[in-house]
Amino acid sequence: MVATQTAKPVTVPGAEAVVSAPGTARIRRLARAVLPGPAPGANGAALYRRWWLPWLWTAPAIVCAAVFGVFPFLNTVLLSFTNAKPLGGAANFVGLSNYTRMLDDSDFWLATRNSVLYAVIVVPLMVLLPLLLAVLVEKNLPGIGFFRSAFYTPVLASSVVVGLSWQWLLADDGLVNTWLEKAHLIRSAIPFLSDSWLILLSAMGLTLWKGLGWYMVFYLAALGNVPKELHEAASMDGAGAARRFWHITVPGVRQAMMLVGTLTGIGSLRVFTEIYMLGSSTGGPGGADRTLPFYIRDVGLDPITGNAGYGSAVSVALFVLTLGLTLLAQRLTKEDES
């Protein structure tokens, strides 16, 4: 019924002077045209059906997305067909030459291999390990808060600090090698920081260690939605902890796993800091540990010798790779569900 009533002006003491001020009527007409206020005689429901109203509410978000997302993306695509320099200046259209160069560029393929390898190894572990951790700390036991905080602490530490700590841990005379030598498990130091494969694996370890706590929180939230009654019923039927985990917990947090997998996949393909901290500015000896973002920095962003056009082409390739892997993961999950 309220919707059919004609809006009455509210009388406010002292407002008469404002209402009767010159130009007020014009302002009110303008405001009525622009703002979603009830027009005289207008039906409220009809008002909210004005076609531009949703656009008006979403305008700030659309502008932000356009300025910080769509525009940079389209600009990157456009730049990939030019020989633009990081410092500006004239950029010429070069057609597909940046893309054909990429196909013949062994450094590009090495970086692609490293990025894909990173995703292939890190994603499954990052999907599974935080879940196990969440299951461990989910129970309300005395002192469990300490462990939850401890697992979450690496998330709060800066990547640079974590990287330096790992350098110290993995050095030839670092904690890991010293312990292994004292335990007579190795005779000489494991070259964590000078062998390109070990640097890559160590960087993956760093990513996992730093991300475990973050995704553990995701899973803790998701585990709260898994009905306890199912676990109790399964226990009564004689199902063990492992069986309950695979048949009750995992299906119960499937959506969270999907989300973690997607986020981790995107993050893995964009990894830079871990490689930089453990492999220095060259990206490991001989640049053998460079990932795609690392390579984009080298070829595209260098202020003196960078080629923003080629760097943009590699960025587009990274985007396609990220999108492809994400779609593949979604498809596999859907197939699994069906």
Added chain:
Amino acid sequence: MRTGRLTGSMVGIIVLTLTAAGCGLSGGSGDSDSTAGGCTVDKGNVGSGKLTGEVKGKITFQTTNLKKDFGSFFNGVIKSFEKAHPGTSVKWIDDPGDSTFTQRNVADAQACTLPDVINLNSETATALTKAGYLLNLGVKDPSAAKPFVPAFWKSSTFKDASGSALHTVLPWYTGGIVLTYNTDLLKKAGIDPAKPPTTVFGLFADYEKIAKSAKGKYFATMANPIWRIPADFDQMNIKTLSSDGKSAVFADDPRTTQWVAWMAKLYKEGAMPKDSLSSSNDPSTPYTQGKVAYGSTNPSYVRFVKQNSPSIYAKTAVGQQPFDALGHTTGAPQYISVAATSKHAPVALAFAEYLTNAENQTAWCKDPDVVIFPTTTTSLNDPFFQKVSGTDQFAQARKLVADQLKTTTAYQTNLSPAVQNAIVSQVQLAMQGKKSPAQAVKDAQAKANELLKQAG
């Protein structure tokens, strides 16, 4: 109807975005005759002819990580400049000078918002000169050279896009370079600490002796070759780049392959920690722990050792950096530049010259908390730098550097980080034995040329 509106809106957004993208592609605005980089600027700031105009207006002055320790000194300089030039105002800002310094200032330049007077390192000065964002001081004030040590001024040039060398910087303060070593470890290897080597290969031979005597207990130096490239090449007078800076030529000199062979041999024989090949190249901490025989080459490092490891300081001595074929040291100082985009270029130029004049340089370098050296002739002739008192190693380091600076040049080869990394990567592979030194040098030159070619 609704579909039509949606399509229309989307087309509108895409058209606007593409238009904006097109603007971005043009590399800047303005079709005026007077442009610097991609920015429209006052006509007097570019081209030929001395800069003229009234010294009046407000400018911004940017230093690199100096505010915390030297706030009172620079505030005093600014105050006295403003007093000497009524109608001027200097706003001082301080950049942290971290690893993104160059990228940040390049972004400022592209946005036409570079500070009017700016403290630059050689890498950033190289990039900004190439793109035309800095005032050509050699043209805009032909008398700018007067106060500086001739060798320093002559060598303080950077190349523009055409490859011509321009004076876009005023040399400011410099640190010098010395050998710092643990005399105990050198004596154990049969090396006389009082007679430092005079060539780079002589120094390598000493590293080898240390490796043989240390037997893995300690090391001579760090492995990551990034701090030796192109510094060692410069010292050995090996040309790293062609004269126009557009191609790499270091592989043409047979000594480059010998140098890489030495590095590979030293790494293999244990003169360097294996895990330092592509990680830390800073010997500061391992030196103070007695784990490496040679410390940092920065003269101020002696003070660091004295303060942090008195027992190692007692064994520490300093010696002259090997002059090798070059015959003197090279080292890029910190620079002061004036942005060509400055709205008050006459004020900015006057302030830049005031800041770097002999009086202000001498005053700052005498600060007891500073271990830096001036670049003006009058300052270096000051008894403070010429009559070094005291016999401690810190005083010796100061004396050695003051002697060097009479002949030193700023002709340090300026490699872009990407080119430097490309060369270093190949040397690392040779050090690991994955490539022969000759192949590594050949590949390094090819990779460097690939990057230089794409830069145009």
